[in-house]
Amino acid sequence: MEITGGGRLEVRITGADVGKRVSVRYVTDSAEPGGKFTDAVGVLTSWDAGVLLITRKSGETVRIAESSLAAGKVVPAAPARRRGPSATFAELARATARAWQPVESEPLGEWTLRAAGGFTRRANSALPLGDPGLPVAEALTHVRAWYAARRLPAYVQTATGAEGTQELLCAALDRHGWHREVSAEVRIAALAPIGDLDADVSAVRLSRTVGEPWLRRYQRFQEAGPAVRSVLASGPSVWFASVAGTGEVPAAIGRLVVDGRWAGFMAVEVDPDQRRRGLATSVMTALARQALDEGASAAWLQVEADNDGARALYDGMGFASHHHYHHYRWAEA
Numbered sequence: 461m462e463i464t465g466g467g468r469l470e471v472r473i474t475g476a477d478v479g480k481r482v483s484v485r486y487v488t489d490s491a492e493p494g495g496k497f498t499d500a501v502g503v504l505t506s507w508d509a510g511v512l513l514i515t516r517k518s519g520e521t522v523r524i525a526e527s528s529l530a531a532g533k534v535v536p537a538a539p540a541r542r543r544g545p546s547a548t549f550a551e552l553a554r555a556t557a558r559a560w561q562p563v564e565s566e567p568l569g570e571w572t573l574r575a576a577g578g579f580t581r582r583a584n585s586a587l588p589l590g591d592p593g594l595p596v597a598e599a600l601t602h603v604r605a606w607y608a609a610r611r612l613p614a615y616v617q618t619a620t621g622a623e624g625t626q627e628l629l630c631a632a633l634d635r636h637g638w639h640r641e642v643s644a645e646v647r648i649a650a651l652a653p654i655g656d657l658d659a660d661v662s663a664v665r666l667s668r669t670v671g672e673p674w675l676r677r678y679q680r681f682q683e684a685g686p687a688v689r690s691v692l693a694s695g696p697s698v699w700f701a702s703v704a705g706t707g708e709v710p711a712a713i714g715r716l717v718v719d720g721r722w723a724g725f726m727a728v729e730v731d732p733d734q735r736r737r738g739l740a741t742s743v744m745t746a747l748a749r750q751a752l753d754e755g756a757s758a759a760w761l762q763v764e765a766d767n768d769g770a771r772a773l774y775d776g777m778g779f780a781s782h783h784h785y786h787h788y789r790w791a792e793a
Contacts, residue, residue: 469485469530469531470531471484471529471530471531471532472531472532472533472534473504473532473533473534474507475507475508477504477507477534478504478505478506478507478628479503479504479505479627479628480503480504480534481501481502481503481504481534481535481536481537482501482502482503482504482514482532482533482534482535483499483500483501483532483533483535484499484500484501484512484514484524484529484531484532484533485497485498485499485529485530485531485532486498486500486524486525486528486529486530487528487530488528497530500514500516500522500524501514501516501535502514502515502516502517502522502627503515503620503627503628505521505627505628505630505631506631507526510525510526510527511523511524511525511526512524512525512526512529513631515620515627515630515631516620516621517620517621517622517781517783517784518620518621518643518765518784519620519621519630519640519643519784519786521630521631521634537622537623545648545649545650545721545757545758545759547648547758547760547782548623548624549619549622549623549624549625549782549783550589550624552646552648552722552760552782552783553587553589553619554589555719555720555722555724555760556646556724556760556762557572557587558694558695558696558717558719559694559695559717559719559724559726560580560582560583560691560694560695560726561574561583561691561694561695562574562575562576562583562584562691563575563576563577563583563687563690563691564576564610566606568586568592568593568594568599568602568603568606569590569591569592569593569594569599570588570589570590570591570592570593571586571587571588571589571590571592571599571603572586572587572589573586573603573606573607574586574587575607575610575612576687576690576691577612577685577686577687578612578685578687579680579685579687579688579691580680580691581615581617581641581642581787582617583687583691584607584612584613584615585615585616585617585787586603586614586615586616586617587617588616588617588618588626588629596629596632596636597636600616600633600636600638600790603616603790604790607790613789613790614789614790615641615787615788615789615790616629616633616638616787616788617785617786617787617788618630618633618785618786618787618788619646619783619784619785619786620783620784620785620786621781621782621783621784622782622783625783630786630788633788637790637791638788638789638790638791639788639789639791640786640787640788641787641788641789642764642786642787643764643765643784643785643786643787644762644763644764644765644784644785645762645763645764645765645781645783645784645785646760646761646762646781646782646783646784646785647760647761647762647763647774647779647780647781647782648758648759648760648779648780648782649758649759649760649774649777649778649779649780650757650758650759650778651723651748651751651752651756651757651758651759652752652757653777653778654744654745654748654759654777654778655745655748655749655751655752657741657744657745657748657777659738659741659742659744659745659746660738660742661742661745661746661749663703663704663742664701664702664703664742664743664746665701665702665703665704666699666700666701666746666747666750667699667700667701667702668698668699668700669693669700670689670692670693670700671700673702673708673709673710674700674702674710674713675688676708676709676710677702677705677709677710677712677713677729677731678713678727678729679729680727692715692727695717695719695724696717696718696719696720697717697718697719697754698715698716698717699715699716699717699718699747699750700713700714700715700716701713701714701715701716701743701746701747702714703739703742703743705731705734709731710731711730711731711734711739712728712729712730712731712734712739712740712742712743713727713728713729713743714726714727714728714729714740714743714744714747715727715728716747716750716751718750718751718754718755718756719756720755720756721755721756721757721758722756722758722759722760723747723748723751723756723758723759723760724759724760724761725744725747725759725760725761726761726762728740728743728744728761728770735769740773741773741777744777759779760782761774761779762785
């Protein structure tokens with residue numbers, strides 16, 4: 461917080477700082493005695509009619525009455541991670557998009573409209589990585605019409621929490637009647653330590669093609685339409701891992717996409733009756749070694765906030781949060 465020479469807190473932000481990362485201290489009505497001040501750090505996405513909106517890294521929006529401000533200042537972007545790979549948001553967003561490609565796509569300026577018959581939000585959402593070439597309101601109207609023509613719900617995928625992410629666009633989506641439906645975390649790590657894990661990979665089978673047994677283990681297969689095979693097979697260098705089970709359904713599976721220095725891990729799933737036997741680690745290690753052989757050096761994956769088991773596994777492998785991504789859906793009247 462800003463403290464003057466006399467020891468007083470000071471507000472050093474104004475409405476002109478919308479779009480910048482700020483740190484504020486404010487008074488809350490519900491605060492306990494002795495702890496009435498609360499802090500918030502994030503991007504200032506609005507300052508209107510005496511109310512500030514600050515978007516935290518997770519995408520959570522904090523509403524703060526201007527009258528409750530005790531201190532505030534502009535702060536630099538979060539410092540770069542000191543371990544693991546470096547990555548800009550734009551680079552990582554494009555790598556993750558190439559690993560999960562739609563059946564149909566169309567540019568809207570620097571946005572990309574994507575459709576795959578409704579199979580997953582990632583393949584059926586607008587990806588806004590730049591200027592759409594239209595005012596945002598008009599661009600969103602175009603997005604709605606494009607998906608309506610395909611009889612699909614209209615989604616926009618956004619990100620928060622890193623330098624260059626889209627907090628202002630998230631705020632605009634909120635204002636225009638779009639609602640955040642789901643959020644997840646993008647994590648990154650150095651690849652070599654994953655390949656060096658002491659894991660039994662002897663039972664892990666790697667294939668270039670996705671087979672029926674692999675699909676039977678894949679939890680999204682029941683909701684998948686005819687686009688599932690096309691989406692799963694998309695990417696620069698795709699591999700499917702499986703560990704045989706007691707029947708025709710594998711005990712564990714995983715998917716890998718190698719793209720230059722990046723190795724993306726997806727669909728790592730284990731039979732609930734076979735968990736805590738190290739199968740997920742074996743799958744990840746086998747895929748990491750394949751990626752290392754192809755020249756990759758950095759790893760990424762996506763994990764939902766409530767998947768505690770997966771988060772613990774990835775913590776142990778050295779994955780750390782890079783940014784959060786969100787899917788906003790048009791709320792039809």
